Amino acid sequence: MANDAAKKLAGEHAATYVEDGMMVGLGTGSTAFFAIQALGERVANGLNIQGVATSKDTEVLAQKLHIPLLALEDVPYLDMALDGADEVDEQGQLIKGGGGALLREKLVASAAKKFIVIVDASKEVKQLGAFPLPVEIVPFAWEKTAQKIADLDCHPVQRQRAGKPFITDNGNYIVDCHCEKIEHPAELHQQLKLLTGVVETGLFIDMASVCVTSDGQTTRVRDFA
Numbered sequence: 001m002a003n004d005a006a007k008k009l010a011g012e013h014a015a016t017y018v019e020d021g022m023m024v025g026l027g028t029g030s031t032a033f034f035a036i037q038a039l040g041e042r043v044a045n046g047l048n049i050q051g052v053a054t055s056k057d058t059e060v061l062a063q064k065l066h067i068p069l070l071a072l073e074d075v076p077y078l079d080m081a082l083d084g085a086d087e088v089d090e091q092g093q094l095i096k097g098g099g100g101a102l103l104r105e106k107l108v109a110s111a112a113k114k115f116i117v118i119v120d121a122s123k124e125v126k127q128l129g130a131f132p133l134p135v136e137i138v139p140f141a142w143e144k145t146a147q148k149i150a151d152l153d154c155h156p157v158q159r160q161r162a163g164k165p166f167i168t169d170n171g172n173y174i175v176d177c178h179c180e181k182i183e184h185p186a187e188l189h190q191q192l193k194l195l196t197g198v199v200e201t202g203l204f205i206d207m208a209s210v211c212v213t214s215d216g217q218t219t220r221v222r223d224f225a
């Protein structure tokens with residue numbers, strides 16, 4: 001993959017923020033993968049951390065790397081969470097959920113004192129919305145919920161995998177909303193959240209503390225806290 005070098009560099013840089021004794025949220029996706037792998041190497045060399053996984057896939061990866069895992073409900077807070085994103089704008093607002101893990105990712109990031117976002121340079125945008133916004137909805141009467149989302153001019157398309165509805169780790173569906181341009185991300189998030197049937201949106205508003213971006217050669221750190 002063309003962006004793998006950038007994802008690796010950003011992921012490895014993000015992993016250096018983690019200190020001994022921390023409880024760390026472990027993100028989902030191909031960029032978070034590199035951060036988790038770097039953490040696994042540090043754990044093998046004696047780093048003492050405990051992780052909270054944001055998806056079943058990440059749980060399997062962390063177990064393979066011998067990173068001790070906790071359940072989110074068993075910790076009062078997390079020191080830090082590391083995760084990728086699908087888009088990051090200039091204010092640090094995010095679209096997430098391309099991998100379908102947005103609900104757990106948001107729960108984990110909300111519990112963290114510091115949320116480190118890790119992206120390759122292609123994810124930096126002036127305005128959110130070119131990437132279809134994932135919205136997690138309950139399967140019951142999902143078409144009704146999708147219609148209400150469509151009424152907000154959000155153009156939802158049910159996510160499919162192998163010709164069947166994609167099912168999240170929480171047993172829900174995802175609709176990907178082809179907004180093209182999201183002028184007011186916070187307002188859109190609120191409007192969507194008010195719809196019965198919507199579980200969570202992939203808009204992560206005012207959550208990122210730091211964004212680590214790489215183009216494969218260099219790394220840029222932006223502070224949003």
Ligand SMILES: O=C(CO)[C@H](O)[C@H](O)COP(=O)(O)O
Pocket residue numbers: 027028029030031032083084085086095096097098099100101102105
């Ligand atoms: O939100 C996510 C998963 O739900 C991912 O963080 C996001 O889709 C970015 O993934 P990748 O690093 O593979 O491009």
